[in-house]
Amino acid sequence: AQSVAQPEDQVNVAEGNPLTVKCTYSVSGNPYLFWYVQYPNRGLQFLLKYITGDNLVKGSYGFEAEFNKSQTSFHLKKPSALVSDSALYFCAVRAYYGGSQGNLIFGKGTKLSVKP
Amino acid sequence: DSGVTQTPKHLITATGQRVTLRCSPRSGDLSVYWYQQSLDQGLQFLIQYYNGEERAKGNILERFSAQQFPDLHSELNLSSLELGDSALYFCASSAGTPSSYEQYFGPGTRLTVT
Numbered sequence: 001a002q003s004v005a006q007p008e009d010q011v012n013v014a015e016g017n018p019l020t021v022k023c024t025y026s027v028s029g030n031p032y033l034f035w036y037v038q039y040p041n042r043g044l045q046f047l048l049k050y051i052t053g054d055n056l057v058k059g060s061y062g063f064e065a066e067f068n069k070s071q072t073s074f075h076l077k078k079p080s081a082l083v084s085d086s087a088l089y090f091c092a093v094r095a096y097y098g099g100s101q102g103n104l105i106f107g108k109g110t111k112l113s114v115k116p
Numbered sequence: 117d118s119g120v121t122q123t124p125k126h127l128i129t130a131t132g133q134r135v136t137l138r139c140s141p142r143s144g145d146l147s148v149y150w151y152q153q154s155l156d157q158g159l160q161f162l163i164q165y166y167n168g169e170e171r172a173k174g175n176i177l178e179r180f181s182a183q184q185f186p187d188l189h190s191e192l193n194l195s196s197l198e199l200g201d202s203a204l205y206f207c208a209s210s211a212g213t214p215s216s217y218e219q220y221f222g223p224g225t226r227l228t229v230t
Contacts, residue, residue, distance in 0.1 A: 032217055043118065043206060043221040051217060090159065094217055095172075103149055103161040103172060104208075104219060 002027045006107035013081045021076040023091030032094035033074045081114045120222035128228045134195040141209030148190040154203040
């Protein structure tokens with residue numbers, strides 16, 4: 001069964017410092033991985049994805065993620081955090097149904113707090 | 117703005133009642149997914165439709181049902197509501213091609229059952 005783990009409930013970072021939000025996955029076969037962000041009382045916004053290719057994936061708002069197959073990880077990173085990055089971040093893996101379109105399996109979410 | 121619309125934004129109803137949540141996918145997207153977000157269960161997949169046909173089921177209760185219409189909008193029907201059904205319900209859509217497996221989420225419908 002596919003699953004995603006986000007080991008940190010909360011990450012606290014000072015503005016201007018680099019940030020990392022951790023994610024590990026468990027899938028059979030090649031993983032399709034995603035990061036989403038949720039601001040209060042809003043829907044989920046797509047940030048970036050890894051399907052294949054380069055292990056470093058660049059996404060929206062200056063975020064990037066590093067895919068590491070040996071460590072089964074897909075950590076979200078940003079070189080310089082902004083206060084406006086404070087939100088709830090979800091890692092997700094696409095469920096595999098033998099080639100058909102699959103739903104997303106989400107981690108529990110990590111609350112990112114960026115202090116001025 | 118993701119291009120996915122959901123109505124209503126908020127819904128307050130009593131136990132035992134039935135409600136219908138509506139979703140319009142992004143233009144051109146054939147797949148619609150429904151998810152439930154609650155504090156204790158997190159984000160849970162309920163059901164997927166593709167071009168009018170049910171494609172996959174997740175943790176959807178028998179009291180819940182959905183359908184996708186020829187114009188591709190979808191409705192999620194929740195009946196015999198219980199207090200525990202109070203949650204945020206999201207609809208998402210996807211083109212589904214390998215270059216665009218990402219799903220785009222609507223703003224959600226917040227359901228409160230009293």
